[in-house]
Amino acid sequence: MPTDQPNGQPAIHLDHVARHYTLGESTIRAVDDVSLTVPAGEFLALLGSSGSGKSTLLNLIAGLDRPTGGAVIVNNQDLSKMSSLELARYRRQTVGMVFQSFNLLPRMTLEENVELPLRLAEVDRGDRAARVHEALERVSLAKRAGHRPSELSGGEQQRAAIARALVNRPKILLADEPTGNLDSATGESILTLLREIQKNLGMTIVMVTHERPLAERFADRLAVMGDGKLLSNGAAR
Amino acid sequence: MKSRDLSDLAFRNLREAALRNSLTTLGIAVGVASLVAMLSLGVGLQELASKRLSRSGLFDSVFVTPKTNLRGPGGGPPAQRAAASNARPLDDAARSEISSLPNVVEVYPQLRFYSEVRYDGKPYATVVAGLPESSKASGAFDGMQGKFFSSANANEAILQIEFAKELDPQTSSLIGKDLILRYGERQALAAHPGDSAEPSGGFSVVLKEKHLSIIGVVETEPASGFGGFGSGRLLIPLPVAETLRAAQVNDLRDVVRGSASSDKPTYASLTVRAKGPSYVEALETTIKNMGFGAFSLLDASKGLRIFFIVFDLLLFIFSSLALAVATLGIINTLVMAILERRREIGILKALGAADGDVKQLFFVEAGVMGLFGGFLGVGLGWLIGRALNFGTAVYLHRQNLPSVDIFFVPWWLVLFGIGFAILVSLAAGLYPASRAARLDPVQALRYE
Numbered sequence: 001m002p003t004d005q006p007n008g009q010p011a012i013h014l015d016h017v018a019r020h021y022t023l024g025e026s027t028i029r030a031v032d033d034v035s036l037t038v039p040a041g042e043f044l045a046l047l048g049s050s051g052s053g054k055s056t057l058l059n060l061i062a063g064l065d066r067p068t069g070g071a072v073i074v075n076n077q078d079l080s081k082m083s084s085l086e087l088a089r090y091r092r093q094t095v096g097m098v099f100q101s102f103n104l105l106p107r108m109t110l111e112e113n114v115e116l117p118l119r120l121a122e123v124d125r126g127d128r129a130a131r132v133h134e135a136l137e138r139v140s141l142a143k144r145a146g147h148r149p150s151e152l153s154g155g156e157q158q159r160a161a162i163a164r165a166l167v168n169r170p171k172i173l174l175a176d177e178p179t180g181n182l183d184s185a186t187g188e189s190i191l192t193l194l195r196e197i198q199k200n201l202g203m204t205i206v207m208v209t210h211e212r213p214l215a216e217r218f219a220d221r222l223a224v225m226g227d228g229k230l231l232s233n234g235a236a237r
Numbered sequence: 238m239k240s241r242d243l244s245d246l247a248f249r250n251l252r253e254a255a256l257r258n259s260l261t262t263l264g265i266a267v268g269v270a271s272l273v274a275m276l277s278l279g280v281g282l283q284e285l286a287s288k289r290l291s292r293s294g295l296f297d298s299v300f301v302t303p304k305t306n307l308r309g310p311g312g313g314p315p316a317q318r319a320a321a322s323n324a325r326p327l328d329d330a331a332r333s334e335i336s337s338l339p340n341v342v343e344v345y346p347q348l349r350f351y352s353e354v355r356y357d358g359k360p361y362a363t364v365v366a367g368l369p370e371s372s373k374a375s376g377a378f379d380g381m382q383g384k385f386f387s388s389a390n391a392n393e394a395i396l397q398i399e400f401a402k403e404l405d406p407q408t409s410s411l412i413g414k415d416l417i418l419r420y421g422e423r424q425a426l427a428a429h430p431g432d433s434a435e436p437s438g439g440f441s442v443v444l445k446e447k448h449l450s451i452i453g454v455v456e457t458e459p460a461s462g463f464g465g466f467g468s469g470r471l472l473i474p475l476p477v478a479e480t481l482r483a484a485q486v487n488d489l490r491d492v493v494r495g496s497a498s499s500d501k502p503t504y505a506s507l508t509v510r511a512k513g514p515s516y517v518e519a520l521e522t523t524i525k526n527m528g529f530g531a532f533s534l535l536d537a538s539k540g541l542r543i544f545f546i547v548f549d550l551l552l553f554i555f556s557s558l559a560l561a562v563a564t565l566g567i568i569n570t571l572v573m574a575i576l577e578r579r580r581e582i583g584i585l586k587a588l589g590a591a592d593g594d595v596k597q598l599f600f601v602e603a604g605v606m607g608l609f610g611g612f613l614g615v616g617l618g619w620l621i622g623r624a625l626n627f628g629t630a631v632y633l634h635r636q637n638l639p640s641v642d643i644f645f646v647p648w649w650l651v652l653f654g655i656g657f658a659i660l661v662s663l664a665a666g667l668y669p670a671s672r673a674a675r676l677d678p679v680q681a682l683r684y685e
Contacts, residue, residue: 064587064678085591092589103584103682107253119242120589164588 011040011075011172011204012061018069019056019228030056032228033070040171043198043205044234045219047212053228054208055176061206062095062174063087075171092121096165100177102157104149104164110136111145114164121168135163139193155186162193166201173197175207179214187211191218238594247601254574261563261570262610265658268560269614273646273654274621275556279549281622281645286541296514297342299521301335301507302530303327325528326503335509338523340516345369346504349469350483355417356404363400365418366469367478371510380639383412383453389476394418394449400470401454408454418447418471423484442484449473456638560657563610564665567603571669574602575676582673583681592674599670600663607662611655618654619646 019031031053038044048054059065060072063079072079075094082090091097096117104113114132123131136142139159149157158178165173175194179187195218198205209215215222224232238246251258303326325331336344348367353360372378373385378395386393394416401408404416421442455472485505509524511517517533524531575582582595622644630640 059679062587064682085593088586088589088591088594091587097587099587099682103580103587105581105584107249116585117588119246120238120585120594122239122242168589 009040010037010073011042012036012038012206013073014057014061014070015073016070017057017060017067017072019053019060019065020068029228031060031067034225034228034230035070036223036230036233038204038206040204041198041202043195043218043220044207045215045222046206046208046225047210047215047222048225048231049210052225054225056228057225058174058176058206058208061172062097063090092117092168094170095172095174096168096170098158098161098165098173098175098178100180102149102154102161102181104157104160106149109146109148110141110152110160110163113149113160114167117164117168123168131167135167136160138166138197139163153186154182155189158182158186158190159193162190162197166197170203172204172206175205177208177210179209179211187214194218238590238597243594243597243601244605246598247605250574250578250598251602251605254577257570257573258606261566262606262613264563264566265560265607265610265662266613266617268556268563268661269611269654269658270617270621271559272553272556272657273615273618273650274625274644275552276549276650276653277618277622277644277646278625279545279552280647280650281643283545283549284645285641285643286545296534297511297517298533299509299511299517299524300532301327301509301524302505302532303503304528304530327505327507327529328503331527331529332504332507334527335507335524338509338520340512340520342510342512343369343371344507344509345475346479347506347508348475348478348483348485349505350420350478350481350485352418352420352471352483354404354471355419356414360419361400361403363470364468365420365471365473365478365483367475368395368469368472369475369508377457378453378455381453381455382409383451385453386474387452389474391474392447392449392477393452393474395453395455395472396451397468397470397472398454398456411451411454414451416449416451418449418473420445420447420481421484423482423488440484440488445481447481560661564661567606567662567665568669570606571599571603571666572672574599575669575673578673579676579681582676583678586676586678587682595676596670596674599673600666603662603666603670604659607659608655610662611658614658615646615651615654622646 014034014036017031017034018029021028021030034053034057046054046057056065060067060079061074063074063082067080070080074090077090079087079090104110105116108116111132114135115128118128118131132145133142136145139162141156141159141163144152144156144160149160152160158181162173162178173194178194179190182190191214194205194207197203207215207219212222222232222234223230224234332344332346335341346367349364351362352365353362355361368386370386370389378385381395383395386395396404396408396411398408401411405411422445423440424443426439426441488503509520511520514535517535521531521533521535585595626642626644629643633640
């Protein structure tokens with residue numbers, strides 16, 4: 001799948017982004033004045049301990065949440081100025097998401113799970129089967145297409161989730177602790193897969209993780225968060 | 238999302254919680270069934286009443302009396318009677334004049350007279366009434382023993398069952414037997430020549446006999462119409478009754494009032510049948526303007542309609558209570574579904590579902606439950622109606638009465654039942670659907 005985004009151009013630009021919550025009389029600064037730029041085609045690992053704000057930041061980039069301050073600019077579009085309908089379209093077309101707990105729908109087969117984003121994007125029925133097959137083939141699960149998630153291992157479920165994230169051919173893949181529920185060997189294989197996808201498809205990947213050794217092996221750059229702030233912007237490897 | 242995908246997902250979701258959704262759908266079905274059963278009872282009773290009444294001819298008839306009538310409809314209060322002292326007599330001339338009015342189907346007199354019947358050598362006192370040919374279609378003779386008059390001039394008699402029982406408790410054995418009718422024939426008297434003190438006219442009453450063949454026994458009282466003087470218990474064709482020239486109650490009144498002429502008897506009342514109930518009001522006014530008393534049951538008909546509208550409304554309200562309970566069931570089911578599918582809603586939103594997609598999904602699920610509940614409910618309501626119709630028929634049969642359908646499910650009620658179920662379900666789905674649409678995807682994905 002060719003990418004229409006040249007490497008080096010910023011795919012994601014965070015400009016003094018803040019996400020504050022009010023809890024009673026106190027204000028929780030989940031993300032506090034974070035500025036970060038991710039060039040197109042980069043694999044960025046966002047590290048930090050629990051509660052550091054890395055998942056909140058990922059949700060802001062995914063358009064699942066809105067910042068209380070600053071701007072989240074993806075492909076030159078300011079997400080904070082988008083309507084909820086535009087954000088939904090953005091989530092369908094521009095980004096794909098992978099979660100720690102896979103988030104496959106248990107009563108659907110892999111095929112049906114992967115088809116779901118195509119249904120939401122109103123892709124013609126005739127095109128869907130080929131695209132689902134292509135996505136499952138990419139993660140080596142074409143033969144398990146008719147199985148339900150409960151019949152698969154954790155690693156297979158995460159691969160299916162990656163296939164679902166890729167099926168709409170997004171430019172950016174956002175992964176929230178994709179290896180968190182997997183053993184180290186399976187986790188490694190998942191990151192190998194993500195790396196392959198990044199290289200083959202020229203995708204921009206932002207991965208939240210707290211496993212620094214894995215991040216150091218697979219990511220192009222590491223950014224570290226703590227108490228909602230960006231502690232280290234990292235440097236390209 | 239495309240509507241086909243939306244309905245695919247909705248059906249899939251409904252299948253997943255099959256038991257709960259089936260019970261909710263059944264709740265809607267019971268609500269709709271009670272609605273359909275109650276309304277079909279209202280419609281059935283209204284149909285029954287209006288069919289019977291319109292067939293009886295009461296609502297397309299005007300009952301005409303002379304304004305000098307001493308009693309009965311058209312007589313009016315005393316002030317009116319005084320003013321009507323010069324009113325026209327209700328005689329043959331008046332009859333033909335009324336017959337020629339527009340929209341009049343037929344005009345016939347109400348002929349009733351006292352007589353003695355000889356049957357099997359024994360005398361029985363009764364009132365004889367003349368029946369027009371058109372009364373055959375009134376429905377009063379449905380299910381009678383024997384048959385209606387073979388012709389308008391046949392020397393045949395139909396007996397009202399109470400009178401028939403006096404003649405022979407085994408009423409069916411009367412059919413085919415003969416009886417003798419003894420009655421007083423009115424014969425005109427000439428005025429005494431040279432006696433200027435005596436007003437001209439007058440008549441004598443001469444005893445006559447008429448042989449009639451009994452051809453039927455009827456349970457209803459077909460001749461108990463308005464403007465008459467009691468029910469006829471022995472019914473003969475009206476043309477036959479007219480040829481008998483039997484003395485009427487009003488003959489004596491006319492002689493005393495000096496309004497009678499010996500050779501031209503007047504009628505106590507005439508029944509005027511219009512082409513339809515819509516012509517009755519104008520006809521009544523015209524006849525009144527001609528100098529007669531006129532009365533119709535149009536006002537009673539309006540009252541009947543108002544009664545049925547109120548009756549239907551009450552039935553609707555009561556049966557809607559069941560549907561209201563079913564509505565709460567839908568809301569409960571869908572709210573529970575939101576709680577259960579919170580994470581799924583979060584996933585859908587993360588994958589790019591808009592608020593509207595989620596709302597539509599829950600809406601379609603509510604609508605599908607309504608659709609199935611509606612179909613099932615209408616079927617169930619129809620079955621209840623059929624069962625009660627059957628029960629009523631059995632009961633009436635045991636009472637030796639003809640069966641009637643008290644439940645009637647018209648097409649509009651079928652469509653209304655289904656449409657109403659869908660509408661109510663969609664309304665019930667409004668709150669859960671908008672609640673699901675408003676769900677914060679970040680919170681929903683965190684939910685375990």
